[in-house]
Amino acid sequence: MSHLSVENLRCEYLNNPLGIGVTRPRLSWQLAAEGKGVNQAAYQIQVSKADETFASLHWDSGKVSSNQSIHITYEGPATESRTRYYYRVKVWEQGGSLSDWSETAYWETGIIKPEEWTADWITCDLAAHDRLPDASHMLRRSFVLSSNIKSARIYATALGLYELELNGTRVGDEQFAPGWTSYKTRLQTQTYDVTSQLHEGENALGALLGNGWYKGNLAWENQHDYYGKERALLVELHVCYENGESTVIRSDEAWKAETGPILMSEIYHGETYDARLERKDWSTAGYKDSAWLPVSLLDKDKSNLLPQENVPVRILHELSPVELIHTPAGETVLDFGQNMVGWVAFRIRGAEGSEVSLQHAEVLDHEGNFYIENLRAAKQTNRYTLSGNGEESYEPRFTFQGFRYVKLEGFPEDLSLDDFTGKVIYSDMENTGHFECSDERINQLQRNIVWGQRGNFLDVPTDCPQRDERLGWTGDAQVFIRTASFNMNSASFFTKWLRDLQADQFPDGGVPSVVPDVLPNSEAANSSAWGDAAVICPWTIYLCYGDVRILEDQYESMKAWVEYIRSQGSNEYLWNTGFHYGDWLGLDAKEGSYIGATPSDFIATSFFAYSAHLLSRAAEVLGFEQDAIHYQQLSKRVAEELNREFITPSGRLAAPNQTAHALALQFNLVEGAVKERVSATLAQMVADNGFHLTTGFVGTPYLCHALTQNGYNETAYRLVLQEEYPSWLYSVSKGATTIWEHWDGIKPDGSFWSKDMNSFNHYAYGAVGDWLYQVVAGIDLDEANPGYKHSIIHPRPTDGISFAKASLETLYGELSTDWKIEDGRFKLAVRIPHNTTATVILNGASFSELTEQGQAADQLDGVIDRKEHAEGVTLHLQSGTYSFEYPWQQQIKTQA
Structure with missing residues (x-):
C-alpha cells in the first residue's frame, strides 16, 4: 500500500459550505491509497474556530476507534451564527499506518436563530x-x-x-x-x-x-x-x-x-x-x-x-442553437436540439422602441409548425423593447421556460445563431452517476433521464417545467428518487423538500399531493403512492447515503402517514376508501380516464403494507424496538388481508394486469407457490403483449425489477429494448431528448395524445434508470450496510447488450463496473472504494475457469470470502480494483 491520505472533506455533503444552519454538522472524508484492502481503524478530527493554523483548538475528538468515515457528528460546543470553523482529519489504517493531517477545510454558519x-x-x-x-x-x-x-x-x-x-x-x-x-x-x-x-x-x-x-x-x-x-x-x-x-x-x-x-x-x-x-x-x-x-x-x-x-439553483450549462427553421406557417424558430429548462440570452441591434419576443415550446407539430397547445395557460414568452443604443444584450431574471424550440418575432431577417445562447438551470447537485452500454438507443434513454432530472429538479422536484403547473408532485418524486440518487447527489435536495412535506402534512397525518402545498382544500390529497413519499423518500436517502439523521428528522412524519392510512375505512388492514390517483396514466385505463385498470384498493393496500414495512425498518435503525416490532406485524397483517381479498384459492391474483403483479412481487406481498405463479403470470402478460408494457406511474418503476428478481431477466431486457409503442424506446425513436409524460405523447402518425396534459419533460417514467444501474451495470447497495459501505456488484447480461459500464461517486469514493462479452468470454472490471467492501456475483463462473488479472481464482488478493454455487461464483472483496474473466455461456431461465 502506498502512502495513506485523507481527501475530499465534506460538511453536510458539501465542500466548504457557506451559511449553513446545522448546529451539529456532520463531517465526511475519503481515503486515498494504492492497493487493496485499505480500511480505516480510527480517526481524529480537530476543529479551530476562525483560526486556520489550529494554534487554538475549539474541539479535538481525540483518537476514536471507528471505521466510519461519513456523517461523523461534530461534538464540540454548539456552533454560533456567522462563524467560520476550520477542520482537519487524520486516520489510522487497520494495518497500523497513519495518515498526515488532511488539507484544511471549513464550514461557515449563517444567521442560525x-x-x-x-x-x-x-x-x-x-x-x-x-x-x-x-x-x-x-x-x-x-x-x-x-x-x-x-x-x-x-x-x-x-x-x-x-x-x-x-x-x-x-x-x-x-x-x-x-x-x-x-x-x-x-x-x-x-x-x-x-x-x-x-x-x-x-x-x-x-x-x-x-x-x-x-x-x-x-x-x-x-x-x-x-x-x-x-x-x-x-x-x-x-x-x-x-x-x-x-x-x-x-x-x-x-x-x-x-x-x-x-x-x-x-x-x-x-x-x-x-x-x-x-x-x-x-x-x-x-x-x-x-x-x-x-x-x-x-x-x-x-x-x-x-x-x-x-443546494442553490445555478446556470450549469450553455447550449447554442443548432438550426434556424422557417416553418410551413411562416414562423421563424430556433432549434436548440435539446429539450431544456432555463432561458435564452441574446444580442441585438435595432431602433429605439422596437419590440422583439421569444416564445418557447417543446415540440413542433406533425407539419413542422410551432406547437404550444400543451402549455395550457402558460405563455412562456419574453418580450424586449430596444433602447437603440448600439448592440444590446438581454436575459431574463425571474422566469424560466421549458423548451427546445423558440419562436422569434420582431428580430431582423439577417440574425445569426451566434447571437443566441440557451442557459440551462437546475439545482446544483453534484453529478455522481454515469451509465452507458452497447446499445446507443439505451444511451439516449439514459441521457433523456438525466435531462429530465435537470429540467425538473429546480429547487423542488417538479412534475414538468413548461405548462401552468410545475408543482412538487409527491408521487413523481417517490418513484424517481432512487434513479435521481444514482445520477446526482440528491441528499440535500430531498432533505429540504421532505422538511417542507412535514411542514405541510395535515394534522391527521395525511399528505398533500404537491409539496409545497398550493392546492388548498384539494379533494385529491392523501392518495396512496403519492402520500407514501413521506416514508419512501427518507428511507431511500438513508439507503443511498447512510444518512440516519434524515430518518430521525422525518420519523414522526413517516409514522403519522402510516397511522393516517390505518385510520381509514372500517378495516384497519385494508385501505379501500378515499380518492386515489391509482396507476396514473396506465395504458389499460378506461376510455376517457387517466387512471389505469389496477383496482385502487389493491394499490392503496399494497403501499400500506410497504410503507408499514419501511417504517418498521426505520424504527429498527433508530433503536425504537417496540415500534419496529409493531409496524412489522402491521405490515404482515396488511399483506395477509390483501391476499385474502385479491388472491384466489388456486393462487391467482385477481387483478389481471402488469401493475398489480409487479407491486405484489416488488413489495413481497406474496410467497411460495403463489409468488411463483404471480411471477410467471407477469412474464406471460408481457410476452403475450408483444413485450410491451401497459403500466402507468405506479407500476412502471417496479416492472423490470419484479421480472429480473423473480427469474425473468430476459423478459425485462426485451421489454427495455422494445422500440415499438408502448415502450421506453418509442419516444427515443421519435427524437425525444427528455422523458415524456405519456407513452404516446406523439403518436406514430405525428399527432398528439392530448393538449390538456401532454408534457414532453416529465421524469416519472425515467425511473427505469435505477434498473439500468442495478441490473445491466450491476451496481447496487446492501441495505444492511447503507451508503455503499458494502456494495453488491451483480451484472446480469443477456442477449441484446454486449457491454455496459457505470460509475457512482459514493461518499466513500468511486464505485464502478465495466463489463463486456468478447470472443465468448465475460470480462468485468470493478472498482471498490477504500474503507468499503463489496460482494461480487459472477453468473456462470466457476473457480476452475475464473481469473483475476490473469491469475487463477485461488490466488486472488483481497478476497474475504468466496463461494461457488449452481448459479456461479460469489466473492466477498476488500477495496481496490479487480479485473475478472471467464468463459461466457448465456444463463437464461425459461422465459414466458
Whole structure:
C-alpha cells in the first residue's frame, strides 16, 4: 500500500459550505491509497474556530476507534451564527499506518436563530406611487466604510425572488433565491462572501425583487398571491475590520425604491423588459437617488427564517442553437436540439422602441409548425423593447421556460445563431452517476433521464417545467428518487423538500399531493403512492447515503402517514376508501380516464403494507424496538388481508394486469407457490403483449425489477429494448431528448395524445434508470450496510447488450463496473472504494475457469470470502480494483 491520505472533506455533503444552519454538522472524508484492502481503524478530527493554523483548538475528538468515515457528528460546543470553523482529519489504517493531517477545510454558519436578525422587512407600494404594480422593485442604499476591511458577508432573503448587486456587480451566482419552501413556516436565507466587492469610502447595495412563487401565478386556476401580496427584502451586510471592529448595514427606512426596465416577470408567463427604462449604474455609490421613492417597513414575522438547506439553483450549462427553421406557417424558430429548462440570452441591434419576443415550446407539430397547445395557460414568452443604443444584450431574471424550440418575432431577417445562447438551470447537485452500454438507443434513454432530472429538479422536484403547473408532485418524486440518487447527489435536495412535506402534512397525518402545498382544500390529497413519499423518500436517502439523521428528522412524519392510512375505512388492514390517483396514466385505463385498470384498493393496500414495512425498518435503525416490532406485524397483517381479498384459492391474483403483479412481487406481498405463479403470470402478460408494457406511474418503476428478481431477466431486457409503442424506446425513436409524460405523447402518425396534459419533460417514467444501474451495470447497495459501505456488484447480461459500464461517486469514493462479452468470454472490471467492501456475483463462473488479472481464482488478493454455487461464483472483496474473466455461456431461465 502506498502512502495513506485523507481527501475530499465534506460538511453536510458539501465542500466548504457557506451559511449553513446545522448546529451539529456532520463531517465526511475519503481515503486515498494504492492497493487493496485499505480500511480505516480510527480517526481524529480537530476543529479551530476562525483560526486556520489550529494554534487554538475549539474541539479535538481525540483518537476514536471507528471505521466510519461519513456523517461523523461534530461534538464540540454548539456552533454560533456567522462563524467560520476550520477542520482537519487524520486516520489510522487497520494495518497500523497513519495518515498526515488532511488539507484544511471549513464550514461557515449563517444567521442560525430567527431572533438574531436585526434588519427590517422593507417594501414599497408601487401602485400608491403611480408605478406599474407588476414591475420589479429596485431597492438601494449607499453607505461609507473605513479602510482595512478583513471580511464581509451579506445575509439576505425575500418575500418573492431577489437578486443583489454591490457596487454595480452581481452578488453571487445563485438563481431564484431564496428558493421555494412552505413559506408560511419555512423561508430560507442565503449567505454571500462579498469581501472582494467592497472598498474604503462610499459603497452601494442594490436589490431587485420579482414575484416568484411567493406571489406569482401558481397552478392552473390563475391563482396568485398565495403566500402574500407584498414583495419585500430582508438583508444584513456585516463588515469586519482588521482592528476587530465591525459595522452592519441593514434593510431599514434609509433605503430607496423605484421601478426600472422589468415591467412584468412571472415564472409561467415570462418577462417583459423595456431597455429604455434602464437605470444605468443604479447600484453604484455615485448614483443620484434623490427622486427615488421611500420604502416602508413591513410588519412580517421572522420566526420562519432558516439558513439555506438545499443546494442553490445555478446556470450549469450553455447550449447554442443548432438550426434556424422557417416553418410551413411562416414562423421563424430556433432549434436548440435539446429539450431544456432555463432561458435564452441574446444580442441585438435595432431602433429605439422596437419590440422583439421569444416564445418557447417543446415540440413542433406533425407539419413542422410551432406547437404550444400543451402549455395550457402558460405563455412562456419574453418580450424586449430596444433602447437603440448600439448592440444590446438581454436575459431574463425571474422566469424560466421549458423548451427546445423558440419562436422569434420582431428580430431582423439577417440574425445569426451566434447571437443566441440557451442557459440551462437546475439545482446544483453534484453529478455522481454515469451509465452507458452497447446499445446507443439505451444511451439516449439514459441521457433523456438525466435531462429530465435537470429540467425538473429546480429547487423542488417538479412534475414538468413548461405548462401552468410545475408543482412538487409527491408521487413523481417517490418513484424517481432512487434513479435521481444514482445520477446526482440528491441528499440535500430531498432533505429540504421532505422538511417542507412535514411542514405541510395535515394534522391527521395525511399528505398533500404537491409539496409545497398550493392546492388548498384539494379533494385529491392523501392518495396512496403519492402520500407514501413521506416514508419512501427518507428511507431511500438513508439507503443511498447512510444518512440516519434524515430518518430521525422525518420519523414522526413517516409514522403519522402510516397511522393516517390505518385510520381509514372500517378495516384497519385494508385501505379501500378515499380518492386515489391509482396507476396514473396506465395504458389499460378506461376510455376517457387517466387512471389505469389496477383496482385502487389493491394499490392503496399494497403501499400500506410497504410503507408499514419501511417504517418498521426505520424504527429498527433508530433503536425504537417496540415500534419496529409493531409496524412489522402491521405490515404482515396488511399483506395477509390483501391476499385474502385479491388472491384466489388456486393462487391467482385477481387483478389481471402488469401493475398489480409487479407491486405484489416488488413489495413481497406474496410467497411460495403463489409468488411463483404471480411471477410467471407477469412474464406471460408481457410476452403475450408483444413485450410491451401497459403500466402507468405506479407500476412502471417496479416492472423490470419484479421480472429480473423473480427469474425473468430476459423478459425485462426485451421489454427495455422494445422500440415499438408502448415502450421506453418509442419516444427515443421519435427524437425525444427528455422523458415524456405519456407513452404516446406523439403518436406514430405525428399527432398528439392530448393538449390538456401532454408534457414532453416529465421524469416519472425515467425511473427505469435505477434498473439500468442495478441490473445491466450491476451496481447496487446492501441495505444492511447503507451508503455503499458494502456494495453488491451483480451484472446480469443477456442477449441484446454486449457491454455496459457505470460509475457512482459514493461518499466513500468511486464505485464502478465495466463489463463486456468478447470472443465468448465475460470480462468485468470493478472498482471498490477504500474503507468499503463489496460482494461480487459472477453468473456462470466457476473457480476452475475464473481469473483475476490473469491469475487463477485461488490466488486472488483481497478476497474475504468466496463461494461457488449452481448459479456461479460469489466473492466477498476488500477495496481496490479487480479485473475478472471467464468463459461466457448465456444463463437464461425459461422465459414466458
